Amino acid sequence: MTWTINPTITIDGTAYVSNAIGAVSIDYGRSTVWEPTRAGYCRIQLVNTNNTNYPIDINDPVVVKVRNATDTADITVFTGNVTSVDNQGGVATASTNIAYVTVTAVAPLTQLSRTQCGLVNYPEENESQRITRILNETSITKDVIDSGTYTLIARPANPNDALTLCNAYANTATGAMYETQSGTVGYANENRRNQDAIANGYFSIDPNYIKADTFKSNLSQGDVINSAKIKYNGSNYVTVISSGSTTNYGTIAATLDTDIATESDATILANIYIGMRAYPKTSMSSVEVRIDDPDMNTTTLNKMLNIYFGMPVQIAGLPATISSSTYYGFVEGWNLAFSQLSARITLRTTEKTYSYRFTQWEDVSPVLQWDAVGNTLTWLTYE
Numbered sequence: 001m002t003w004t005i006n007p008t009i010t011i012d013g014t015a016y017v018s019n020a021i022g023a024v025s026i027d028y029g030r031s032t033v034w035e036p037t038r039a040g041y042c043r044i045q046l047v048n049t050n051n052t053n054y055p056i057d058i059n060d061p062v063v064v065k066v067r068n069a070t071d072t073a074d075i076t077v078f079t080g081n082v083t084s085v086d087n088q089g090g091v092a093t094a095s096t097n098i099a100y101v102t103v104t105a106v107a108p109l110t111q112l113s114r115t116q117c118g119l120v121n122y123p124e125e126n127e128s129q130r131i132t133r134i135l136n137e138t139s140i141t142k143d144v145i146d147s148g149t150y151t152l153i154a155r156p157a158n159p160n161d162a163l164t165l166c167n168a169y170a171n172t173a174t175g176a177m178y179e180t181q182s183g184t185v186g187y188a189n190e191n192r193r194n195q196d197a198i199a200n201g202y203f204s205i206d207p208n209y210i211k212a213d214t215f216k217s218n219l220s221q222g223d224v225i226n227s228a229k230i231k232y233n234g235s236n237y238v239t240v241i242s243s244g245s246t247t248n249y250g251t252i253a254a255t256l257d258t259d260i261a262t263e264s265d266a267t268i269l270a271n272i273y274i275g276m277r278a279y280p281k282t283s284m285s286s287v288e289v290r291i292d293d294p295d296m297n298t299t300t301l302n303k304m305l306n307i308y309f310g311m312p313v314q315i316a317g318l319p320a321t322i323s324s325s326t327y328y329g330f331v332e333g334w335n336l337a338f339s340q341l342s343a344r345i346t347l348r349t350t351e352k353t354y355s356y357r358f359t360q361w362e363d364v365s366p367v368l369q370w371d372a373v374g375n376t377l378t379w380l381t382y383e
Contacts, residue, residue: 002294003067003069003071003291003292003294003296003301004067004071005066005067005292005338005340005343006066006067006071007021007024007064007065007066007338008064008065008066008074009021009024009044009046009062009063009064009065010061010062010063010065011056011060011061011062011082011103012055012056012057012060012061014054014055016046020046020047020048020049021044021045021046021047021339021340022045022046022047022100022339022340023044023045023337023338023339024042024043024044024045024064024336024337024338024339025042025043025335025336025337026040026041026042026064026077026078026335026336026337027040027041027042027333027334027335027336028040028107028179028181028309028333028334029178029309029331029332029333029334029348030176030332030333030348031285031332031333031348032283032285032332032348032350033330033332033350033354033355034223035332036167036168036170036171036176036177037109037167037176037177037178037179037309038109038333039106039107039108039109039110039112039113039163039179040078040080040106040107040109040179041080041104041105041106041107041110042062042064042078042080042104042105042106042107043102043103043104044062044064044102044103044104044105045100045101045102045103046100046101046102046103047098047099047100047101048098048099048100048101049097049098050097051097051099054101056082056085056101056103057082057085058082058083058084058085059081059082060081060082061079061080061081062078062079062080062081062082062103062105063076063078063079063183064076064077064078064079065077066305066338066343068301068302068305069298069299069301069302069305070298075302075305075306076181076182077181077305077336078105078107078181078336079107079108079180079181079182079183080105080106080107080108080110080183081105081106081110081111082103082104082105083104083105083106083110084103084104085101085102085103085104086101086102086103086104087099087100087101087102088100088101088102107179107183108140108141108179108183108184108185109163109177109179109185110163111138111139111140112135112138112140112161112162112163112166112185113161113162113163113164114161115137115138115139115161115162116159116160116161116162117134117137117138117159117160117161117162117165118134118155118157118158118159118160118165119137119157119159120157121154121155121156121157122154122155123154124151124152124153124154124261125148125151125152126147126148126149126150126151126152127148127149127150127152127169127170127172127173127175127187127189128145128146128147128148128187128189129148130148130152130155130169131145131166131169131170131177131187132145132187134162134165134166134169135162135166135185137162138162140162140184140185141183141184141185142184142185142186143178143180143184143185143186144186144187144188145186145187146175146186146187146188146189146191146192147189148173148189149173149175149189149190149191149265150172150173150260150261150265150268150269151260151261151262151265152169152172152259152260152261153233153234153259153260153261155259163177166187168259169259170187172256172258172259172260172269173189173190173269174190174269174272174273174276174357175187175188175189175190175192176188176309176310178308178309178310179309180308181306181307181308188309188310190272190357191357192310193310193312193330193355193356194355194356194357196310196311196312197312197352200312201312202312202313202314202328202352203303203311203312203313203314204313204314204315204316205287205289205300205313205314205315206300207315207316207317207318208293208295209289209290209291209293209295209296209300210287210288210289210290210315211288211289211290211344212319214286214287214288214346215284215286215287215318215319215322216284216285216286216287216322217282217283217284217285217322217323218282218283218285219280219281219282219283220280221249221252221280223277223280223281223354224245224249224252224277224278224279224280225252225253225254225273225274225277225278226241226242226245226246226249226251226252226253226274226277226278227239227240227241227242227246227251227252227253227254228240228241228253228254228256228269228270228273228274228277229253229254229255229256229270230255230256230258230260230266230267230269230270230273231255231256231257231258231260231266232258232260232261232262232263232265232266233260233261233262233263236263236266237255237266238263238266238267238270239270240267240270240271240273240274241274242274242278244278245274245278245279248279254273256269256273272357276353276354276355276356277354281351281353281354282323282327282351283329283349283350283351283354284315284322284323284327284329284347284349284351285348285349286346286347286348287315287346287347287349288344288345288346288347289304289344289345289346289347290343290344291304291305291343291344291345292338292342292343292344304345305336307331307334307336307345307347308331309331309332309333310330310331310332310355311330311331312328312329312330312331312352313328313329313330313331313347313349314326314327314328314329315327327351328351328352329349329350329351329352330349330350330352330355331347331348331349332348332349332350333347333348334346334347334348
């Protein structure tokens with residue numbers, strides 16, 4: 001397959017195409033599942049060959065698009081606003097004047113970090129209602145806000161920036177805030193990834209498309225918690241311990257201060273932390289996919305260009321030094337970089353177990369009939 005990038009960068013309504021674009025680097029998400037989501041950003045190098053002043057100003061809207069694999073439509077890969085503009089001289093002769101314009105733009109989570117919220121009392125409510133309430137105090141455009149799981153205590157009026165508040169409540173509930181490439185902000189609850197993997201499976205990436213010297217896997221003691229102490233309702237605590245893990249690794253304890261309201265929710269949360277983190281798993285911390293590979297199929301290329309936070313992926317046939325079996329994980333973040341001549345996307349992922357949630361009875365619809373359940377048992381392999 002031959003793919004031509006054909007990017008279009010639109011800044012405040014002005015389109016920059018073809019030779020006007022030098023290089024672009026776009027970054028979204030986070031490095032690991034334990035971190036709060038960072039604001040995305042984009043760095044664009046424009047080539048000014050006609051000695052004119054590009055009318056680019058702070059806060060101008062920016063949209064970056066590339067062509068899809070079949071050259072039939074554009075795919076939006078970044079939406080944000082300008083935060084800085086740098087101009088640098090290049091070539092200057094009697095007949096030629098070339099300058100380079102570097103534009104930095106940020107995605108919408110930055111807008112949350114600059115917006116003060118929490119100026120009024122918040123009632124007791126679940127994390128989805130709390131996050132929605134905060135987002136409604138901003139001018140952000142919302143993506144999907146998943147339903148909440150945990151009841152949070154009431155919060156007295158106390159101003160803070162919206163991103164800090166949203167990340168705190170999302171992380172408490174083992175969910176996450178995220179941005180889309182089209183410029184919206186959403187909340188993925190702790191079950192979003194389960195549901196995505198069940199509905200759509202893990203997207204398979206052929207290792208032949210991956211730059212071999214960029215394979216990076218990580219196994220870390222820092223991922224292990226085998227004694228989880230959860231603070232709830234202001235001053236109470238519940239603790240859950242994995243005796244098997246403490247036998248293997250010694251006691252690795254963590255205390256989490258949360259706004260969880262009830263003991264039952266705190267106990268569920270403590271068990272989730274133990275289920276996720278009692279034993280370390282090897283994650284693929286860096287995977288560079290060469291999306292300009294002429295042998296890449298159209299399905300894989302379009303999937304990489306339409307990448308999203310939390311996307312389930314699998315890679316088979318990895319070098320044994322990296323992974324001894326097929327790797328299953330979820331995308332935590334990515335960097336898309338391209339120029340006129342090359343393009344690649346570097347994925348940051350964590351192993352699936354850190355995102356998996358066991359189904360509780362309360363997750364099953366009360367109207368489910370047993371005769372609606374499939375009678376074929378399928379064994380899945382979980383390393």
